[in-house]
Amino acid sequence: MTVACWMMAAYIDSIPVSLEEAAWIDGCSLAGGFVRIVLRNSLPGILSTAIFTFLLSWNDxxxxxxxxxxxxxxxxxxxxxxxxxxxxxxxxxxxxxxxxxxxxxxxxxxxxxxxxxxxxxxxxxxxx
Structure with a gap:
């Protein structure tokens, strides 16, 4: 499902890196910054991709x-x-x-x- 990968890559690329850098400066680890900043801000993109792939498989x-x-x-x-x-x-x-x-x-x-x-x-x- 390459379209789902493209959707997620485009959404994660829209999150500024400076947000994650600010989390690192504030004391987050690399994984903590990813979980607290990137994953939390990419939730709408994850849900959009999940709904898209669900509809694709449901109507297959x-x-x-x-x-x-x-x-x-x-x-x-x-x-x-x-x-x-x-x-x-x-x-x-x-x-x-x-x-x-x-x-x-x-x-x-x-x-x-x-x-x-x-x-x-x-x-x-x-x-x-």
């Missing part, structure tokens, strides 16, 4: 189609595909399953929403 169709052969082990996207026949579609169950498929991502985002910050570390460096 191609890998499940290639590897799953028995219908009792189908994932929800493959199960949704079974409702579509050649000449007819029963739209009631299709829409019900689509709503069920939307619930876990909505619940994950709602549970993690309070950890997202607007503005991030914008006011952390006073003189710059």
């Amino acid at each position: 169709y191609l890998v499940a189609l290639v590897f799953l052969r028995s219908s009792d082990r189908y994932t929800l996207p493959l199960g949704l595909q079974t409702f579509f026949q050649q000449n007819s579609v029963d739209w009631g169950p299709v829409m019900a399953l689509a709503v069920i498929m939307m619930l876990p991502p909505i619940l994950v985002f709602a549970a993690l929403n309070r950890y997202f910050s607007i503005g991030g570390i914008g006011g952390s460096l006073a003189g710059q």
Whole structure:
């Protein structure tokens, strides 16, 4: 999952090194500065990446189609595909399953929403 690595690298690169240097001057060790400054300030990036990778794996169709052969082990996207026949579609169950498929991502985002910050570390460096 190279996109997740790029997302995390871009977010961690946006954290100023001078914050970590200030923690070292104040007495933090190298690991302590990383945990207290970098990890704490990169929590919105970690959560964004986690939600992105969760949605990618939750809605994965191609890998499940290639590897799953028995219908009792189908994932929800493959199960949704079974409702579509050649000449007819029963739209009631299709829409019900689509709503069920939307619930876990909505619940994950709602549970993690309070950890997202607007503005991030914008006011952390006073003189710059």
